Amino acid sequence: MHWQRHEPQAWPDRAGVVVLEGAPGAARGEAVGRWLSQHSAGGGPTYRLQCRAHEGGTWAGLSTLIADLVAAMRERAPDLLARHAQELCLVVPALRSQLAFPQSLTDTVSDEEKTRNYAADRAYRSLHGLIDLLSEWHDLTQPGRWSIACDGYDDASALVRRFFAELLRRRGAQLGLRLLVTADPGRGAEIAGDLDPGAITAAVRLALPPTETAMSSPAAMTRLATELEQQLDDDPEAREAQLPRLIATWQRSGSPARALPWQLWLMERYNHAGLYEASAPYAGDVEAALDRLAVEDRRLYHRAVNALYFCYVPLDRADEALPILERALTLVDDPAEIARYCYLVSMLYARFLEPADQAQAEAYLQRALSTLVDADRTDEDLHFLTVFTMNGLAFVRLRQGRVADALELCRTGVARLNEHLDPERHRLHRSVLLFNIAQVHAQIGPYEDAIAYFSQAMQMDPNYSEYYNDRGAVYLKMNRLHDAERDYLRAIELSPPYAEVWTNLGQCYREMERMDDAARAYSRALDLDPGGTLALVGRADAHAALDRGELALADYDRALALEPEQPLVLASRAIVHYDAGHLHEALADLDAAVTLAPELGELYQNRAVALQELGRGDEAARDLSTYLQLCPDAEDRNDMERSLSLLGAQR
Secondary structure, X not given: OOOEOOOXXXXXXXXXXXXXXXXXXXXXXXXXXXXXXXXXXXXOXXXXXXXXXXXXXXXXXXXXXXXXXXXXXXXXXXXXXXXXXXXXXXXXXXXXXXXXXXXXXXXXXXXXXXXXXXXXXXXXXXXXHHHHHHHHXXXXXXOOOOEEEEEOHHHOOHHHHHHHHHHHHHHHXXXXXXXXXXXXXXXXXXXXXXXXXXXXXXXXXXXXXXXXXXXXXXXXXHHHHHHHHHOOOOOHHHHHHHHHHHHHHHHOOOOHHHHHHHHHHHHHHHHHOOOHHHHHHHHHHHHHOHHHHHHHOHHHHHHHHHHHHHHHHHXXXXXXXXXXXXXXXXXXXXXXXXXXXXXXXXXXXXXXXXXXXXXXXXXXXXXXXXXXXXXXXXXXXXXXXXXXXXXXXXXXXXXXXXHHHHHHHHHHHHHHHHHHOOOOOOHHHXXXXXXXXXXXXXXXXXXXXXXXXXXXXXXXXXXXXXXXXHHHHHHHXXXXXXXXXXXXXXXXXXXXXXXXXXXXXXXXXXXXXXXHHHHHHHHHXXXXXXXXXXXXXXXXXXXXXXXXXXXXXXXXXXXXXHOOOOHHHHHHHHHHHHHOXXXXXXXXXXXXXHHHOOOOHHHHHHHHHHHXXXXXXXXXHHHHHHHHHHOOOOOOHHHHHHHHHHHHHOO
């Protein structure tokens, strides 16, 4: 990337992104203003967004853009708001009192019963849903080319930066999007690294005078922080937007430690919503305070340990969570708390650390179960905690290959909760137990039992998209294609878009021989995740079935570029080459496929056809013989033997 040292007389007009690096202040602001002024002359929508997360929170900049659009959509397209309510409410929390969407138990259960956080993928789905929203609004209103200036982009949250990178990739051309992002000196290359290099139309590094700002004394910042704290809204959604500024003010005050409880509050809120990248910036300060909290405020200490665990694990930082939990186990004396920490450590060993250690995981779970015997809790709580721990042991048993034991632990747990707890208590965990049993049966059968348990879980939690996606996969295995289609469509309806369910729907349509529908579903999956090899291969197969040879070859090429060692994909591409008369290319693919999978007889049969067409009869005969040796019960054996005889007669 070449950096220009002077502001261009005319900024690039084509769609793409301009990176502007320079000291923050009036001079940089004027350069941004000139960029916006040039592009506003075309009449399209223009936005100037302040993206500094420490001032406006994790959605700073994006929330302003979305809130602005919502105001216009209320008048012209209220149906868009309804369809995208889930992601709108995530990014603009104030909308939660105005928009409704189907909520799962993960959203609605009380804090004491929240046994499941959302996966990190949920935040990314929501970003894609918002991109769809902008695309649909653009198609409806035809407003002209979009121009968006993001000031303080180097201090934007990882989620906001991901949004704009994906917006450029997915819909930059459609919107005619011209994006300007600013960074402080030395940080331009960092933000450019998040973006497609081919989308960068200019990189400008200006030597600008910084604006001098008066430094407030720690005492003044303490007074301001105290005032801001007193003004905090009781509404959690409003508080979420107010806290970043309060935290930044306390950190610059004479009492920086007073920022910690609010950092922890935000971490807990972000973790539960699956916004782990938003939680992570606070983790360093919280972890650094653990030793102090262990002495001064044991309750806050335990909250901090939990928040760090549930932040680090989804971000593939399990190795950082382990010593924190091991230290916590040396400090806690309440049996129920010991059991809970043992459970969390066991899941690190069973699921998240590499390599996994199921023996260690089992040892911690057995310690948890023995410790619970002495816990001073109500009978209901003890039943729940015991079943919760047994569920972890069931997971370990499954990883150990002891499937029957795993299923029995889950079934016993469900029965115990049903017997001893009020039906309305711990409904989320009960649904998770049923779901776990269903997942085991989905792998080993009988599939009818998987369907039954999925259905029971869905009766308790009918708005959880993944349940429908997973039950649809079982229906697909059972060749109950219309049931699979129905579940996949319901999963799509209940969630912002994700590639997995669209890929699965494509697989379903391909089995139905609805190849046009399959190609469209796969295309939707690839729009969301262009690196999905299963969707690429599926779409290539659909194109091949529809005699769209060039499109099929393009997708096979992409799939093999991502994962070269796919013998069946090579064989499929060879067939398309053969049908197009590209015999040498077909033979090269089949040679590569045979090298990768010499035990697959069908590859030799296909290669024999190409070799015979090229006049290489001896080699074709050798491949047919190999095919018959590898597939002695082949249905076409008689035909292949006749072909072999004919080849022999031609020698």
